[in-house]
Amino acid sequence: MTYCVGMILDRGLVFMTDTRTNAGVDNISIFRKLFTWEQPGERFLVMATAGNLATTQAVVSMLDERNRTPAERNPSILEAPSMFQVARIAGRTLREVVRDSAGGSEAADPTFSATLMLGGQIAGMPPRLFMIYPEGNFVEASADTPFFQLGETKYGRPIILRTFDPAMSFEDAAKLLLVSFDSTIKANLSVGLPLDLQIYETDALKAGRALRIDQSDGYYQTISTGWGAALRQAFQSLPDFSFPAD
């Protein structure tokens, strides 16, 4: 499994992904699931991946190759005129890879399936955030739904639903994501450290702060142990239950 979150804030984009991949619980590895592309001053793109690792690595390699080989540059995610077009290229590439792995079958075979989260900005246009399905189609985040989750989404969802605020700082967003990821990691073996964090500040048109957070990270440890105590205190702060009189 996997856990990834992408958020669109007033200030820009925040992505966090875990790095655990598993084929059964006895075959666990660490692979990066967060990728970025940029043409400084013109565009910045960030992608998080979930699903079959062979599929997602192939998609990323194909998007990369198209950027690098002049003969194959069309269509390139670094040349597409809008984020919508970038999402279409990524979606078509994903669909091609899934189909190819399934021997050309039209339907998205669950074995080879994968899902992508794509964010970014192109000069002169606002930042956008998409969730791209294995069939190649996609949906876009909006003010009503300003964040997407991929993979093992449920454990970490309540804290995001209750705390997310589009006006929050990048630091608060990182803190919120660490709490959400820590709750997930504590409950589910298929999500694991280290975590990758990528910030994108609106109109920067280049990568913002990026960080890899592992078990030895002091702040992560503070959050991980502190959140349990903070939750218990929050629980105690609520009025006590009493049974109604008979």
Add this chain to the structure above:
Amino acid sequence: MTYCVGMILDRGLVFMTDTRTNAGVDNISIFRKLFTWEQPGERFLVMATAGNLATTQAVVSMLDERNRTPAERNPSILEAPSMFQVARIAGRTLREVVRDSAGGSEAADPTFSATLMLGGQIAGMPPRLFMIYPEGNFVEASADTPFFQLGETKYGRPIILRTFDPAMSFEDAAKLLLVSFDSTIKANLSVGLPLDLQIYETDALKAGRALRIDQSDGYYQTISTGWGAALRQAFQSLPDFSFPAD
């Protein structure tokens, strides 16, 4: 879907279930999923059900009929000599119903599948708590795993993992379950009010307090609105994140 939790505390057993059943999101109903049987002074049994409603209603009816019709009293969950034997009867009944619905197929057909949580106590023996699978086999709660969840378990799990304490009072357990259920209800349409709560006090050998909690319940409203604020405060109480110096 469904959400049910059964806990074994030092003081006894606590069960909470939601009441929403759905066949698609456009076909939602309210059905009780919490059932009790007792022979005051001799035994008390409580069962929570999840899965195909036709299956779980049939299982409960068959367990009931066997209690009521003398000719069919063997095997009866009110006469079995131990909780282990009660669990076997419930498991066999469940397996029979699932198989029968599937036209006699050996494998548990997912369409007709259901899972049960069974707790209770028989005079002279300690209270026990079991999770019974559609194949009729079961596992028992222990000091290492003192609670079971059924159905839509993930949203409400982190708060239980962080707050559960076997020494807690029934009132604190009810409060904890209301927080866990409220987080689930806020995140997932397939779990809904009202909620059923059943308490069993060790060695009482009769039903403890029982309560149905609906949207108009003042305490539930306090928890539902208060928990969001308490969570945000817990979040703010943690030290702030800052990016490491470049």
